[in-house]
Amino acid sequence: MPASLAQVAQWLRADVLCCAHVLDRSITMCHGSDLMSDVLAFSHPNTLLLTGLTNPQVVRTAEVAGIYGVVFVRGKRPREVMVALAEEYGLPLMVSPYAMFDACGLLFSQGLRGWSLCGPGQRP
Amino acid sequence: MSAGLAPEGGEPEFLRAFDIQAGDFAGAGNVSIAVKNLLKELGFAPEVLRRAAIAAFEAEMNVVMYGGGGHMEVFIAPRAVRLVISDHGPGIPDLDLAMQEGWSTATPEMREMGFGAGMGLPNIKRNSDQLRITTAPGQGTRLQVDIFPR
Ligand SMILES: Nc1ncnc2c1ncn2[C@@H]1O[C@H](COP(=O)(O)OP(=O)(O)O)[C@@H](O)[C@H]1O
Ligand SMILES: [Mg+2]
Numbered sequence: 444m445p446a447s448l449a450q451v452a453q454w455l456r457a458d459v460l461c462c463a464h465v466l467d468r469s470i471t472m473c474h475g476s477d478l479m480s481d482v483l484a485f486s487h488p489n490t491l492l493l494t495g496l497t498n499p500q501v502v503r504t505a506e507v508a509g510i511y512g513v514v515f516v517r518g519k520r521p522r523e524v525m526v527a528l529a530e531e532y533g534l535p536l537m538v539s540p541y542a543m544f545d546a547c548g549l550l551f552s553q554g555l556r557g558w559s560l561c562g563p564g565q566r567p
Numbered sequence: 568m569s570a571g572l573a574p575e576g577g578e579p580e581f582l583r584a585f586d587i588q589a590g591d592f593a594g595a596g597n598v599s600i601a602v603k604n605l606l607k608e609l610g611f612a613p614e615v616l617r618r619a620a621i622a623a624f625e626a627e628m629n630v631v632m633y634g635g636g637g638h639m640e641v642f643i644a645p646r647a648v649r650l651v652i653s654d655h656g657p658g659i660p661d662l663d664l665a666m667q668e669g670w671s672t673a674t675p676e677m678r679e680m681g682f683g684a685g686m687g688l689p690n691i692k693r694n695s696d697q698l699r700i701t702t703a704p705g706q707g708t709r710l711q712v713d714i715f716p717r
Contacts, residue, residue: 480686483621484693488613500628500680503596507603507620509613532600 444554445469448512448535451491454549457514457537460521461530468535470511472562473555475547479504485558486510493546497521499528506532517542577644579713587627587654589636592680598639599623605641606648612716618694619648622712625687626652632677633657634708648714655707662702666692 449466452459459466474486475493479500482492488509494501497519505513512535515521520538521529529536539546583605585598603620611619623639630637634654642649659665666688673683692698697713 477681478684478686479681480625480684480690482681483625484686484690488617494681496679496681498680499593500596500682503600503624504681506600507596507624509617 445471446555452537454553455539455541455546457539460526460536462533462535465535468511473550473557475543483508495543499525502529505534514539516546579642579644579649582641582643584638584640587630587637591631595628595631596624599627602641615714615716619714622691622694623650625690626710628682629687630654646716650712653709658704658706658708659702660704
């Protein structure tokens with residue numbers, strides 16, 4: 444079930460760090476990972492990425508993979524340069540106080556799914 | 568040069584070259600995003616842009632992490648993109664092994680950035696319609712990635 448980034452921010456009690464004007468974007472899939480090559484391999488264009496990594500490669504990976512928004516879990520904040528980069532790409536970033544498992548669980552309970560449950564032809 | 572490129576893709580012509588800096592972890596990925604934007608301006612389909620950007624990004628990360636710097640050249644045909652990513656680094660001693668998912672010689676520093684899962688070369692292959700790799704110990708590595716609209 445799709446959801447807007449604004450709804451995601453509310454469910455995850457997240458602070459929006461940039462690109463607040465595009466929170467009406469609808470995401471159809473979620474991906475929780477700290478492995479950027481996995482994100483590149485398994486994400487679909489309108490995916491929400493949840494990650495515990497806060498280095499600039501996360502923002503570049505998201506831009507390359509066509510990710511719609513990034514949630515940093517357990518309150519980890521990226522540095523200003525990274526936020527500026529995301530702003531340049533038009534990529535919304537948020538910080539949630541929840542840990543990865545709980546953040547993913549909260550979104551799952553709202554009906555969102557990952558690529559292995561809703562990716563085209565990828566159900567195990 | 569054009570050997571193997573699908574006829575519908577046409578003969579690719581050189582467009583631009585970008586330098587990739589060795590060990591520049593903070594800037595790694597910028598070349599691939601510049602290439603993606605260049606192809607976007609030229610009007611390539613989103614699906615081609617996405618596959619080109621993913622292949623470029625993984626290859627760029629490898630040049631930064633292992634290749635000791637190098638460059639990325641962009642060739643285009645009306646309906647095809649060719650990326651040539653080359654370095655003069657140590658080369659890949661066993662390419663069959665390196666192509667396997669999960670095989671990696673990444674350092675802890677690289678893993679902390681989210682790379683080093685041994686998925687890069689397989690990701691490049693998955694996103695290419697044709698991939699040619701030339702490498703040998705001490706001879707550097709050259710990847711030729713061809714992408715056609717599907
Ligand atoms: N340009 C390169 N020069 C030298 N070695 C490379 C290069 N690219 C890849 N390799 C080798 O191949 C391995 C697998 O690469 P890859 O599939 O991208 O996975 P990863 O980067 O996660 O290790 C690397 O760990 C490295 O040993
Ligand atoms: Mg790699």
